[in-house]
Amino acid sequence: MRSFRKTNFLRNTIIQAVLLMIFWLLLSGHYDLMHISFGIFSVLLVIIINYPLRRHLFAMEEQSDALKLSLLRLIFYIPWLLWQIVISSVQVALVVLHPKCPIDPALLRFRTRLGNLSSKVILGNSITLTPGTITLEIEKDEFLVHALMDISSTGIIDGTLPGQVAKLYQRRPEQVLGDVEVIKTTAGL
Amino acid sequence: MITNILAITAVVSGAFFLIVGSIGLIRLPDFYSRNHATGKSDTLGIMLVIFGLILLEGFSLNSAKLFFAFIFVFLTNPTGTHALTNAALNSGLKPWFRKNTGKGDGACTGK
Numbered sequence: 001m002r003s004f005r006k007t008n009f010l011r012n013t014i015i016q017a018v019l020l021m022i023f024w025l026l027l028s029g030h031y032d033l034m035h036i037s038f039g040i041f042s043v044l045l046v047i048i049i050n051y052p053l054r055r056h057l058f059a060m061e062e063q064s065d066a067l068k069l070s071l072l073r074l075i076f077y078i079p080w081l082l083w084q085i086v087i088s089s090v091q092v093a094l095v096v097l098h099p100k101c102p103i104d105p106a107l108l109r110f111r112t113r114l115g116n117l118s119s120k121v122i123l124g125n126s127i128t129l130t131p132g133t134i135t136l137e138i139e140k141d142e143f144l145v146h147a148l149m150d151i152s153s154t155g156i157i158d159g160t161l162p163g164q165v166a167k168l169y170q171r172r173p174e175q176v177l178g179d180v181e182v183i184k185t186t187a188g189l
Numbered sequence: 190m191i192t193n194i195l196a197i198t199a200v201v202s203g204a205f206f207l208i209v210g211s212i213g214l215i216r217l218p219d220f221y222s223r224n225h226a227t228g229k230s231d232t233l234g235i236m237l238v239i240f241g242l243i244l245l246e247g248f249s250l251n252s253a254k255l256f257f258a259f260i261f262v263f264l265t266n267p268t269g270t271h272a273l274t275n276a277a278l279n280s281g282l283k284p285w286f287r288k289n290t291g292k293g294d295g296a297c298t299g300k
Contacts, residue, residue, distance in 0.1 A: 027257075029250050089206055089233035092225055096213035104287050105222055128267035129232070134224055135271050136278050146274065146284060148225045 012054070017043055073168045080164060081129060088131035095149065107136070107183035108145040123165050130161055196244035203237030206230045219285035220277050228270035235262050 024039035025031070095103055112123065124135040127145055137144040213226025239259045246252045 023257075026250070026253055085229070085233055085236075088229045089209075092213060092229045093206065093209040096209055096216055096226060096230075101216065103217070103222060105219075105284055106286070107284060124271060125264075125267045128228060128271055132225070134221065134228060134274055136221075136274050144278070146221045146225075148222050 009054075013047060016050075017047060020046055077164060077168055081126060084126075084130045088129065091131050091149070103148055106147050108133075108143075108147055109181040109183065110143055110145070111141050112143065113141065119165065119168075122168065123161075126161060126165060192244050196241040199237045199241030199244065203234045203239075203241060206234035206237065210234060220282055221274055221284045224270050224274050228266060232262065232266040235266075 020043045021039060024042060025036075028035050028039065095101065112120065120138055124138055124143070127133050127135045127143070132148045134146045134148075135143060136146050207230070210226050210230035213230065214223050217223045217226055236259060239255050239262070243252045243255045243259075246255065
């Protein structure tokens with residue numbers, strides 16, 4: 001197990017170095033000895049600075065979890081998310097430019113049974129990008145979400161967003177969302 | 190010609206969304222709702238501007254750089270918004286609710 005981890009770590013370091021080098025070559029656009037040696041020096045520096053971060057258990061254990069994600073679904077998920085960003089921006093623009101300013105902020109607390117960290121990160125980022133909602137806090141399985149407008153109009157309660165994230169991990173939508181609670185007063189916080 | 194028109198449309202609408210984000214920052218009542226304006230409109234605004242510039246530039250090294258900027262904005266903007274609001278929540282800032290003001294639906298003022 002230990003040696004497996006060690007070779008894994010080495011392999012990941014090499015992959016990271018190669019990716020960083022490609023990134024450097026792409027950004028610099030000069031392919032002479034001086035610029036490439038600057039690039040190699042920078043890549044080494046980045047890897048040395050990143051070393052303590054990657055020793056952290058978080059990165060090691062989550063690696064296998066992140067691979068459970070279905071790549072085919074991701075291809076469909078990203079355009080859907082981009083479209084949601086367009087809708088949400090237009091919605092915010094309408095509210096901001098509306099003379100009466102029809103906002104009705106509320107907080108939303110719910111539980112997920114997604115389990116792994118990377119899926120929670122994707123869910124949190126997606127909530128922030130989809131219309132009218134921002135992820136305020138993720139405490140273990142509990143999400144706290146701030147909604148700008150009427151909550152029923154957002155994609156969280158009617159189940160479109162949890163459905164999409166569930167599909168991404170090949171799970172049922174019920175596992176994504178549960179125990180929904182709406183808070184509309186300061187006392188309820 | 191058509192690419193030029195598309196690119197100009199994208200850049201102009203991107204600028205529009207950036208302006209809307211700034212107006213929202215002034216008009217909306219509290220910190221959390223202001224974050225909606227900056228977090229969403231600005232993301233789309235910057236992405237549209239970059240998309241228009243990629244169209245203008247064509248297929249070159251500069252487009253690749255712009256494409257990277259596009260991806261980083263897409264990934265970091267929601268994360269930054271979350272970081273800001275989470276910090277506000279942890280330091281005890283209470284959100285503004287419609288009920289507390291007792292004004293019904295009037296103008297958006299946090300006071």
